[in-house]
Amino acid sequence: MFTGIIEEVGRVTSIKQTKGTRRLTVAAENLVQELKKGDSIAVSGVCLTAVDITPSSVTFDLADETWQRTSFSRIHEGALVNLELPMRADGRFGGHIVQGHVDGTGEFIALDRVPGADDYWLHIRIPTDLARYVIYKGSVSIEGISLTVARIEGTEVTVAIIPHTCEMTNLRSLKAGDPVNLETDMIAKYVEKMMKGESGNSPLTLERLVQQGF
Secondary structure (H helix, E strand, C coil): CECCCCCEEEEEEEEEEECCEEEEEEECCCHHHHCCCCCEEEECCEEEEEEEEECCEEEEEECHHHHHHCHHHHCCCCCEEEEECCCCCCCCCCCCCECCCCCEEEEEEEEEECCCCCCEEEEEECCHHHHCCCCCCCEEEECCEEEEEEEEECCEEEEEECHHHHHCCCHHHCCCCCEEEEECCHHHHHHHHHHHCCCCCCCCCHHHHHHCCC
16 A cells, blocks of 8 residues: 655666566665565556666566556656555555556646746646545545645546655656556546445435444
8 A cells, every 4th residue: 555655756667578577676765675575565556566676776567457548558758656655554644545546547638827926736647437435635646746626627637746856756757648547546447436336225315324433
């Protein structure tokens, strides 16, 4: 499990394709010191397994499904990716629950400076089937970053970005039209499934969920 607090920005140094899979190598200065073969790490919000580690890089095998269904389809040598190690059992919960299981990709629209301030507005377009899980002031993971929704207009979502987040993530490297990884709130998906599972014998309404202490 992850929290969406980015620890380092890595740089893609190699993408090699062999027999339907791709091998992705990312240069990183700090996090590789804590990794061993078989460990999990979130790469721009995608939970991947380290298969090869050197003092300055880590390599992952990517299934074609992962390549096609994530923002990895746009990456190239030199691209920046957000890195986060799994949350420690005794660690602080700084962001929100992020599984590293990408729901789909959105479209990067713009990262605009707020007039008269150092902050930014991040604008993205999200798929219609994910819009129901995104709410005003709710949490969403974008490229693995835990962010809070500031505005929703149809399928366009806006979030506020502080200078630190802009500096310490790959957001500054994105261009209009780039796909971005999205993971919506896990709790919203569980609630939806529970509501759909209601039956005549055991009605599962929102009121009942509240009564049960959900």
